[in-house]
Amino acid sequence: MRFALLSLLLVVASSCCLWEAVSSCTSIEQRYKFPNSNIYVRLRRGDKLQYELMKGDKTLQTVTFDNFATSANLVATDSGGYTLTDGTTVVQFTLVQSGVVSGTGSDITHVRVSRDRVLKGTQPRDCFPLNTGSTHWFSGPEQKQHYWPVERQVHSNYSYLPKELDNFGVGERYWLNSAGAFVYVESNTPLFLDQNTAAYPGQLCLSATSELPYDPRVTSGKFVYHVAVAKDAKAAHKYAVKTFLGQPTGFPDERMVMHPVWSTWALYKAEVTDEVVRDFAKQILDNGFNNSQLEIDDDWEDCYGALTFRKNKFPDSKTLTDDLKALGFRVTLWIHPFINNNCTAIYEQAKSLGYLVLDHEGSSDTQWWNSKPKDAAILDFTKTEVQEWFSNRLKRLQDEDGIDSFKFDAGETSWLPSDPVIQASSSMVTPLQAVGDYVRTVAAFGDMVEVRSAQGTQELPIFVRIVDKDSEWGWNNGLLTLISSMLQMNLNGYPFVLPDMIGGNGYQERPPNKELFLRWLQANVFMPALQFSFVPWNFDDEAITISKTFTDMHATYTPYIMKLFQRAVDSGEPVNAPLWWISPTDKVAQSIYDEFLLGDDIIAAPVVVEGATQRDIYLPEGEWKDGNSDQVYHGPTWVMDYPAALDTLPYFVRVGFQLE
Known part of the structure; x- marks a missing residue:
């Protein structure tokens, strides 16, 4: 008999649902164990199907399938995972990691969730709760109105690609929360984002569909993401660096x-x-x-x-x-x-050589801040020539x-150009x-x-x-x-x-x-x-x-x-981290947005409010010397009404720190 029959735990609850996100008074709960582990996927059906990643009896992360119709039965695969289908789309759960990972100091649970066939015209959407107790979220896209932590951001069917809109120049497909969980979406997913909209209040929803600005000709796309959970946010991020983000190979001048x-x-x-x-x-x-x-x-x-x-x-x-x-x-x-059209000689040369990005109609017309509409082209760096x-x-x-x-x-x-032809690999x-x-x-x-x-x-x-x-x-x-x-x-x-x-x-x-x-x-x-x-x-x-x-x-x-640049090369650690980096479970530090670290030894608390000549400063666990007075504080503590005239930068140095 297959292992799934041995590991399946089925509970049918006929009264109240066991958690808030399911509003129906009847739910079906099914719990499936990955072989040779104590990691489970638990399915629950109320108004919508949800799954939980569990370690033993502890829930690690909850996700809601927004538009997935199924009887909620997982089927074991020969490779040790599970699949779930509604007759059209198949979702596969694969346990990637369960155990201590060197360099993180933590036990890591890592599950890959994949749809290898998303039909054109469909848009599967999986939602993560943002407002769970005191949990905060970090990372996501660079933004013009850039709140921190990022659970306050609002996005509606937002194409997740670097773009002019909102100053989105940098952004990995990566979200990390203060409870020690992260989600990472693979780059071949045509990803869209919904966050804090009327339809999805208090949720971060990831979806995939083959529509512009992605290639609308793809009839069967992919939707693949990873959920990993560690003991805290710092350990989770270290694992994300090792597994997905990578680290620099050198540093600037x-x-x-x-x-x-x-x-x-x-x-x-x-x-x-x-x-x-x-x-x-x-x-x-x-x-x-x-x-x-x-x-x-x-x-x-x-x-x-x-x-x-x-x-x-x-x-x-x-x-x-x-x-x-x-x-x-x-x-x-x-x-x-860019090359503007009126830069005639170089424009015609690049055009004749096939060096401009074209749309699927053969036009290279685009626009940037130093041109009018259709008066410029952009070079196609996907071509080695x-x-x-x-x-x-x-x-x-x-x-x-x-x-x-x-x-x-x-x-x-x-x-x-809209609907560009990209010289990319088939994946x-x-x-x-x-x-x-x-x-x-x-x-x-x-x-x-x-x-x-x-x-x-x-x-x-x-x-x-x-x-x-x-x-x-x-x-x-x-x-x-x-x-x-x-x-x-x-x-x-x-x-x-x-x-x-x-x-x-x-x-x-x-x-x-x-x-x-x-x-x-x-x-x-x-x-x-x-x-x-x-x-x-x-x-x-x-x-x-x-x-x-x-x-x-x-x-x-x-x-x-x-020295911190070299550390980034060696370990991928940030140079300027949020305050919680040195105290990952500190609930106050997790919410701080106007202080930051340089390495692990310096806390910068600049004045960022117009007209202010004092500010409140939070110091996490440790002994901290005031950089302006040499007074020592024992954290965690608040330093209230710190005086900061126009010539004063409030900062604190860890006791014992020495500049080399």
């Missing part, structure tokens, strides 16, 4: 960590010229600031896509870069993957114009290939490279830049979201975060005032890098003095940051 990047963008926008760049460099030096490099941003090209300097703005680019280097600057250049052609043109900029490295913009899937049914191939192409230019889009590219030893922030204070893409975006990127496996311009980008002609500028700088001090465009000398002498204090402070901690 140390000088970019130690000294500020100076960008022309926010201060000058597209009004850059030889004279402007020279004057900017002079201002930096005259005011006594160091630099890692000077970055020439938008509108230096003859036309968008030419990758040649416009002579009426830059009459002698090589002399300019030589002169800047003589002053102690390295010079980097803003680069994008395009990668080589583009790279050779960038090498010419290095060899002939003296450019040291590059800031690479865009890369998200939404810049592609890939999403445009993610285009993101990864672009980022890996440009990452070959070395450890000074920065990109702003990423998914599945954690191995690259480059900076990933937070998408442009506005010069605002709050949750709407302001200073507060600088912290939440940085935490999200670290928990997506991208520890080398390049924060956005200090003070934001000043869009809508709203540059930062002095207070916002200085508080933004303070928030950056214990992040991996500083990036200026707006400058302190545009305010007053006090702003210059305070800015020098904190740029020097950041440089002082650079050896520790580089």
